Amino acid sequence: MTKLAVLMTPERAEDVIAPHTRELIEQRFAVTWAPDTSPETVVALSRDADVVLTSWGTPHLDKAIWTDGTGPKAVAHAAGSVKKLVDPVILDQGVAVFTAGGRIAWSVGEYCLAAMLTLARRLPRFDGAIREGGWKQTAYRGHEVAGAKVGILGASSTARALITLLKPFGCDVVVYDPYLSDERAAGLGVRRAELEETLQSRFVSLHVPDVPETKGLVTRKLIEQLPDGAVVINSSRGPAIDQQALLEHALDGRIYAALDVYDPEPPTLEQKVLEAPNLLLTPHVAGDTEEGHLALAGYVIGDVLDYLEHGTKGPSHVDPASWSIQA
Template sequence: MNRIALLPGANVWGEIFTEKHLNRLRQMGELVINTNPGNPSKEGIAELIRDADIAITSWGCTSFDANVLRDAKRLKFVTHAAGTVKGIVTPELIERGIRVSSANDALGVGVAETALGLTITAIKRMWELAAGTRDGKWGEGWGRVRELFDVTVGVVGAGKAGRHYIRLLKQFEVDVLLYDPIVSPEEAASLGCRKVELEELLKESEVISIHAPSIPETDDMFNASTFALMRDDAILINTARGSLINEEHLAAELAKGRFIACIDVTKQEPPTLNHPFRSLPNVILIPHIAGAVNNGKQRLGRYSIEEIRRFLANETLDGEVNLQNLHVIA
């Protein structure tokens, strides 16, 4: 019988895996659970995976270095019930040929839905009208309201979240542009969008949604030069990572009142109390809720269980990570 080790702290996995999920795992093999709260230590993980064939990780789990893996002779598969696997993958894990899967696809659903919600909220200027209504106004500002119809939406990055966002946009009559250096024009067309360079996307898009990975090449990719290319009254949405935006440059541009920014992620979280994003009237700032929150975390649990089922059945894994491409993924 396969042994499955559930490694995150009890406070973490308890929000991801319900009792129904745990029962499914018990049907697949012998389930060993970390019952301690808090981030597990390297020693604790090493003990849990000593005789495990499969390990389930999530937020707070440490890297699988040589000491952690030393006695894990049977370990063949790690499924990460969260997003990026960069915090757990090591050269030793790669050398051992242990396969790794991420729940990025499940996480991307919530990100894409949030991006769509921000798209509609901003293009209809709901936050502005709601504030006016609270102040006793009615209907002032309707002239700037638009519908998600016959507009151009630019998507920066066609990873899991970006692709989900593009699929959601198919429900609307909009044109979708895509900037992603590793996606071919043919693949972009199959997704329902047109591949363009970043400069064209910035100039043509009325809505720009960022879904690019946080890697050195994307640090501050949105800066004074790129903001200058954007259309007046455009909408910029960032549900990816704060590192992609030069916040000082964005604040300076927003102070001109030229366009709107919807920000879910910042470089420092939470941002300082005097951060301009908190006070600028043309900013919708939300506290990093675009991914899995509350009941949404259980989607990650279900996804990880399905990955284990696929692994045991020798089926193609849906979320397998190509560990040789870690430098270009989120």
């Protein structure tokens, strides 16, 4: 029977493994549940396993685990990025790596849509007016998402989730991504655009990975050229945008912004930023939902079983060719 080592704390297992997934694991594998995630425990259990199931809190799996023909055939990561979990060299050695980033992407897509609707309709402003004893403020009349131009930076899995959620709204969705082909864009129902045009949208949402090419991608100059009243959402990586310039323009009241990521994290924000009614600030939780977390292990384990039994590589499989642009 295939041996599976669950390399996460019992508390994390409760967080990312739904009861029905736990039953599936127990039925299909000879399972060892790690009592802790010390490096010694992780190395010992990994060397004797065919598959390892990891998550947040699992330490780096050193490439030495795979020396002398030992080590698991597959790594199933019930979390997002695998860049800090494994060395890419193991991919060249035939080890299959799977990540639940695609499932987290749906949660992020919902967050982005919620932020768009919340700021488009100026809900924080109206909420504040009621709390202060006021009533309607027609100076802050909101806008609709339906039919609006939406600019998306990066055609990542989170971007694709948002694109799917936007379909009923009939938006004009433009995407900036150097790796996106016209054919792929057509398949997504969007059109490719250069960075400058993408930012000339009523709604702008960032979905880029944390790689050298994306640091400082949205500069002060580009922020200055955003349309008045634009809504900017960053749920990807803080360094991708000039945060200071964005906050300055938001504090001037010219634009609206939803920030779930910052540079650095956690951020140190001035009181005037914390009180700004046109800023929606959240603590890096776009991908964090009850349903989403409980689905993570099942998302990768299903693909691992298909891989072991049929050699198929489902949506959670990490393509070695795309390692450099992984989030």
